Amino acid sequence: MTEFFTSVSSRIAYEGPESDNPLAFRWYDADRIVAGKRMEDHLRFAVSYWHSFCWDGYDIFGAGTMDRPWVGPHVDPLNGAKRKMEVAFEFFEKLGAPFWCFHDRDIAPEGATARESARLLDEMVEEAAGHMERTGVRLLWGTANAFSNPRYQAGAATNPDPEVFVQAAAQVCHALEVTHKLGGDNYVLWGGREGYETLLNTDIDREQEQLARFLHMVIEHKRSIGFDGQILLEPKPFEPMKHQYDHDVSTVHAFLQRFDLMGEVHVNIEVNHATLSGHDFDHEVAAAFSAGIFGSIDANAGDDRLGWDVDRFPVSVEQMTLGMYEILKGGGLGRGGLNFDAKLRRQSIARDDLFHAHIGGMDTMARSLLAAASLIEQAELPAIVAERYRGWDADLGASILAGNESLSSLRDRALDAAEPVRISGRQEALENLVARSVERAR
Numbered sequence: 001m002t003e004f005f006t007s008v009s010s011r012i013a014y015e016g017p018e019s020d021n022p023l024a025f026r027w028y029d030a031d032r033i034v035a036g037k038r039m040e041d042h043l044r045f046a047v048s049y050w051h052s053f054c055w056d057g058y059d060i061f062g063a064g065t066m067d068r069p070w071v072g073p074h075v076d077p078l079n080g081a082k083r084k085m086e087v088a089f090e091f092f093e094k095l096g097a098p099f100w101c102f103h104d105r106d107i108a109p110e111g112a113t114a115r116e117s118a119r120l121l122d123e124m125v126e127e128a129a130g131h132m133e134r135t136g137v138r139l140l141w142g143t144a145n146a147f148s149n150p151r152y153q154a155g156a157a158t159n160p161d162p163e164v165f166v167q168a169a170a171q172v173c174h175a176l177e178v179t180h181k182l183g184g185d186n187y188v189l190w191g192g193r194e195g196y197e198t199l200l201n202t203d204i205d206r207e208q209e210q211l212a213r214f215l216h217m218v219i220e221h222k223r224s225i226g227f228d229g230q231i232l233l234e235p236k237p238f239e240p241m242k243h244q245y246d247h248d249v250s251t252v253h254a255f256l257q258r259f260d261l262m263g264e265v266h267v268n269i270e271v272n273h274a275t276l277s278g279h280d281f282d283h284e285v286a287a288a289f290s291a292g293i294f295g296s297i298d299a300n301a302g303d304d305r306l307g308w309d310v311d312r313f314p315v316s317v318e319q320m321t322l323g324m325y326e327i328l329k330g331g332g333l334g335r336g337g338l339n340f341d342a343k344l345r346r347q348s349i350a351r352d353d354l355f356h357a358h359i360g361g362m363d364t365m366a367r368s369l370l371a372a373a374s375l376i377e378q379a380e381l382p383a384i385v386a387e388r389y390r391g392w393d394a395d396l397g398a399s400i401l402a403g404n405e406s407l408s409s410l411r412d413r414a415l416d417a418a419e420p421v422r423i424s425g426r427q428e429a430l431e432n433l434v435a436r437s438v439e440r441a442r
């Protein structure tokens with residue numbers, strides 16, 4: 001195999017916060033024990049195949065800018081796919097990423113027919129199995145790209161034409177089987193075009209029924225092939241569609257309840273999708289744990305001013321600490337992980353830029369883990385929260401919650417009660433506690 005990333009000759013090492021080697025980790029120390037677990041097992045980092053190896057920097061205004069010699073009309077698609085995979089595994093190994101994630105169409109070219117596409121995918125899955133065996137890199141999740149082909153212009157499962165539903169079913173059936181074959185821990189469904197542009201041509205009742213039926217078929221198939229990984233929906237409010245059905249965690253929760261899918265389907269929360277839906281990342285994580293549907297994370301951030309999905313590598317330790325705190329409080333990532341569904345900026349055209357991006361992202365998340373673990377260890381926040389709700393544990397609160405009171409019994413109590421004593425919410429002091437935990441994280 002010809003080496004592609006020649007400027008990075010060996011595995012990226014941990015050198016500690018004092019290091020100024022740009023190709024070393026300063027915070028991510030895979031074997032370090034944090035809150036009882038190795039850092040690698042807490043964070044379960046994954047590299048996404050599509051942004052890092054399939055995308056060559058094209059945008060709606062211009063052609064690709066990046067050095068990705070396996071992409072383009074001059075390359076034989078199958079040979080290109082094989083070369084791309086060699087390079088991807090060279091990258092995973094040198095970076096020391098324990099996991100990767102892919103869409104069916106990322107790893108194998110699409111053929112002229114469904115049968116041909118399936119054959120090409122099987123061939124590339126064999127290649128992937130060999131690389132995984134050789135390198136020890138594991139699969140965090142697989143998924144199907146049921147949004148790029150023009151047939152999916154009006155959705156996959158939610159398409160007005162059931163023949164399109166058939167094509168999507170075939171793709172997901174196969175992608176689920178190969179995810180199982182490669183030992184994936186999760187299978188993701190991002191509803192790329194499951195939404196609408198205008199209600200003038202859309203029947204949202206039908207479309208949601210179709211989506212629910214599709215998900216039940218996924219669960220049935222998962223059972224029949226013995227796949228015991230998690231099935232994850234990835235919420236996103238819009239882009240590419242104007243309105244997407246999996247708007248945010250709470251919308252997905254309501255959908256799962258309505259269509260009897262609770263316990264079967266969880267969520268893959270993407271940081272920038274949270275931002276786009278008008279929520280903070282930590283809110284989406286907390287909402288998912290509260291609903292019992294937390295699954296995994298796509299750890300790519302947005303931009304404060306740009307209202308689209310910029311998929312940046314995470315750089316804000318403050319933002320990620322708040323998310324990691326909710327994750328640790330909820331019991332950790334479990335079978336989920338932190339997938340960098342993130343891409344380089346279009347001008348980052350040097351081969352080693354991909355290393356700098358992932359090193360920065362992994363260090364940001366590792367430092368956030370340390371800060372969040374320190375917040376948990378100090379235990380000041382839970383004590384303050386418990387004190388704030390103390391009244392609900394005492395007689396009055398307990399009696400209300402137990403159903404022993406009515407509006408009129410409470411009215412009678414209010415008539416003679418003193419004005420409730422207000423106490424400070426102490427937000428700024430609590431934010432300072434978080435800042436201190438970031439400073440303390442070493």
Ligand code: XUL
Nearest residue numbers: 143190234270298309341
């Ligand atoms: C799109 C997105 C996808 C999913 C997988 O915004 O996040 O890459 O993660 O289909």
Ligand code: CO
Nearest residue numbers: 234270298341
């Ligand atoms: Co994503």
